[in-house]
Amino acid sequence: MSQPQDGVSDTPLLDPPLLDRADVRVKHATGIGGALEAFVTRVRSGDLGFLPVIIGLLIICTVFQILNPVFLSSSNLANLLFDSSTIGVISLGIVCVLMVAQIDLSVGSVSGFASALVGTLWVNQGWPVPLAILAALVIGALIGAAYAFLFNWLGMPSFVSTLSGLLAFLGLQLYILRSTGSINLPFGSPLVSFGQLLTVPGWLAYALVALAAVGVFLTNYRTEQRRKASGLSTQPMAAIATKALAIFIGLGFIVFYLNKTRGVPWIFGLFVGLVVAMNYALKQTKWGRSLTAVGGNPEAARRSGINVRRIYMSAFMICSTLAALGGVLAAARLASASQQAGTGDVNLNAIAAAVIGGTSLFGGRGSAYSALLGIIVIEAISSGLTLLDLSSSLRYMITGAVLAIAVIVDSLSRRSRMANGRA
Amino acid sequence: MNNVSENAVPHGEPVLSLRGISKHFGAVSALSEIAFDVHAGEVVALVGDNGAGKSTLVKILAGVHQPSAGEIFFAGKPVRLADPSTAIDLGIATVFQDLALCENLDVVANIFLGREQGPWHLDEVSMEIRAWTLLNELSARIPSVREPIASLSGGQRQTVAIARSLLLDPKLIMLDEPTAALGVAQTAEVLDLIERVRARGLGVLMISHNMEDVRAVADRIVVLRLGRNNGILAPDASNEELVSAITGASENSVTRRAGRRAQLERSSEARP
Numbered sequence A: 001m002s003q004p005q006d007g008v009s010d011t012p013l014l015d016p017p018l019l020d021r022a023d024v025r026v027k028h029a030t031g032i033g034g035a036l037e038a039f040v041t042r043v044r045s046g047d048l049g050f051l052p053v054i055i056g057l058l059i060i061c062t063v064f065q066i067l068n069p070v071f072l073s074s075s076n077l078a079n080l081l082f083d084s085s086t087i088g089v090i091s092l093g094i095v096c097v098l099m100v101a102q103i104d105l106s107v108g109s110v111s112g113f114a115s116a117l118v119g120t121l122w123v124n125q126g127w128p129v130p131l132a133i134l135a136a137l138v139i140g141a142l143i144g145a146a147y148a149f150l151f152n153w154l155g156m157p158s159f160v161s162t163l164s165g166l167l168a169f170l171g172l173q174l175y176i177l178r179s180t181g182s183i184n185l186p187f188g189s190p191l192v193s194f195g196q197l198l199t200v201p202g203w204l205a206y207a208l209v210a211l212a213a214v215g216v217f218l219t220n221y222r223t224e225q226r227r228k229a230s231g232l233s234t235q236p237m238a239a240i241a242t243k244a245l246a247i248f249i250g251l252g253f254i255v256f257y258l259n260k261t262r263g264v265p266w267i268f269g270l271f272v273g274l275v276v277a278m279n280y281a282l283k284q285t286k287w288g289r290s291l292t293a294v295g296g297n298p299e300a301a302r303r304s305g306i307n308v309r310r311i312y313m314s315a316f317m318i319c320s321t322l323a324a325l326g327g328v329l330a331a332a333r334l335a336s337a338s339q340q341a342g343t344g345d346v347n348l349n350a351i352a353a354a355v356i357g358g359t360s361l362f363g364g365r366g367s368a369y370s371a372l373l374g375i376i377v378i379e380a381i382s383s384g385l386t387l388l389d390l391s392s393s394l395r396y397m398i399t400g401a402v403l404a405i406a407v408i409v410d411s412l413s414r415r416s417r418m419a420n421g422r423a
Numbered sequence B: 001m002n003n004v005s006e007n008a009v010p011h012g013e014p015v016l017s018l019r020g021i022s023k024h025f026g027a028v029s030a031l032s033e034i035a036f037d038v039h040a041g042e043v044v045a046l047v048g049d050n051g052a053g054k055s056t057l058v059k060i061l062a063g064v065h066q067p068s069a070g071e072i073f074f075a076g077k078p079v080r081l082a083d084p085s086t087a088i089d090l091g092i093a094t095v096f097q098d099l100a101l102c103e104n105l106d107v108v109a110n111i112f113l114g115r116e117q118g119p120w121h122l123d124e125v126s127m128e129i130r131a132w133t134l135l136n137e138l139s140a141r142i143p144s145v146r147e148p149i150a151s152l153s154g155g156q157r158q159t160v161a162i163a164r165s166l167l168l169d170p171k172l173i174m175l176d177e178p179t180a181a182l183g184v185a186q187t188a189e190v191l192d193l194i195e196r197v198r199a200r201g202l203g204v205l206m207i208s209h210n211m212e213d214v215r216a217v218a219d220r221i222v223v224l225r226l227g228r229n230n231g232i233l234a235p236d237a238s239n240e241e242l243v244s245a246i247t248g249a250s251e252n253s254v255t256r257r258a259g260r261r262a263q264l265e266r267s268s269e270a271r272p
């Protein structure tokens, strides 16, 4: 430093500028109006966040509601949430591998293989259900470890290794089920009830909503107090309170609406729980930070001392473990482990959901919530078309178009971010 | 920042010693038989033409590349820098020529990358404060530490990379062309910083093409030419000596230009 003083101390004692607000060139948002303005600027520079998927969802809901008023009925929505949960869980794993700019094309096969395993071990071999599920999850994790091994040590692109995995595990699934074709899971068993019937008791659902709102408020409040104490800029209290209130009212209304008929499915509760946990892991832990770094610039991550191979290993293992869990949930949902499980559009829907929800195919940018929002979009299209008695041919075409739009939005916003220096 | 940090190697002892370091990339010998020392409280400048192997040497010392042959001693002990985290843990901090920043992460995340506070629950507030403190020490002009690195200019990025190297209180700092993208005032700040770091008893290895900067702060100048040691000079060595060590010839375009200029000056002095 050229002056004898110590950088910060040469600022006047009266009303010292906040540590992060010393630069006069930057326009800083103040108050709620400012926050809104900052949001608009961010969107215009290509940082779209969840905006496209939420707009898309609104359009889809409006169109289908006009075409068939049953669409937004409480029981149809509950059904939609039951259906979303299985592929949603798989899609959550896809978010992990997309974050490190890799792909897993075998999630459908792995989920089918896992459901066949659970069916055989539980129904045919008489294993206790938890043990059978655990075995399926462990095998899922091992499959991911194998992909990571091929990628890390043999340099095999994940596109290829998982494509061969797609075929191999489909083969294994067919082999396991070769004698019976499909195994029916006993109705009335806890697993099947979980997949088909069980819903969160009303009071508990409200309690969880309140907990979420209070949790958001308290964590934000504590952070702002600490920022204030250390001379950093803070959000206004009103903004935090508004956010918490919006969460309470928004989620509370959804719970209220669903409770009019069936309520909130437990299986969906599990899915949301996993999404929240994954979001925490991605945004608030060292692991998540490393994962994002590896997706953005693997060489820079390596030079920072991050064990890049371990990060790839964790991403692939989480992805195929969640694929296996999704397969178990799908078996519970259908009360059977069949040769068709995990085939067809499962793979592509899981990948499409993550991308539609806003996770970038280019790596280093994404959110656990994109799996939740993306799968709801896909299932909404599917449910709406089923209500209109339209064939699956149309469903494929529309889902394909939505995916194409999502990828275009991703590429365009990426280009715009680069032009605006927010890549 | 002026107090001697407790983990520093005693003043004047070698922090880093290289003996016979060679590096081959296939048929290319990027480095052969490099040997020199960096002492505590000393700034060593590493100079050489483009492709001389300076960045390769820095990457070997940062654990990015493995040497094909040779020994590295750090604080007197032989070490094997198998990966970047080994080097970082030993106390070797590096500002790479290409900076090695993640464009998708913000300034705070980049400064703390791999060394985050609170592995199970990131302590964003503490990290942000520390980031501002480091950046203010460098008199950095960074508008916001919560914007992605992609939104910063080249000079601002370089400052972030330098701030990152100071984070862990290292014993040796290597800077690969740290002032290449900096303006006049920022270059002066970085040179001041290097002197402050030296005053704290750390070893500094600095690469620069700017001979003025090199002379201003270096205690010794190590010259690399085509991957080999080509002399160790004092900072008061004449320009001719330096240039001929770098280019390997006493008669070349640089010395010819310098010679012409000197002649002109002499003739203008003789004419008053």
Ligand SMILES: Nc1ncnc2c1ncn2[C@@H]1O[C@H](COP(=O)(O)OP(=O)(O)O)[C@@H](O)[C@H]1O
Binding pocket: B025, B028, B030, B048, B049, B050, B051, B052, B053, B054, B055, B056, B057
């Ligand atoms: N990863 C690599 N693979 C092959 N050759 C390399 C690699 N890195 C550097 N080199 C070669 O090593 C030599 C020295 O390069 P470098 O250390 O970058 O030079 P400097 O930094 O002094 O300009 C060059 O000939 C370059 O082509």
Ligand SMILES: [Mg+2]
Binding pocket: B054, B055, B056, B097, B176
């Ligand atoms: Mg170089």
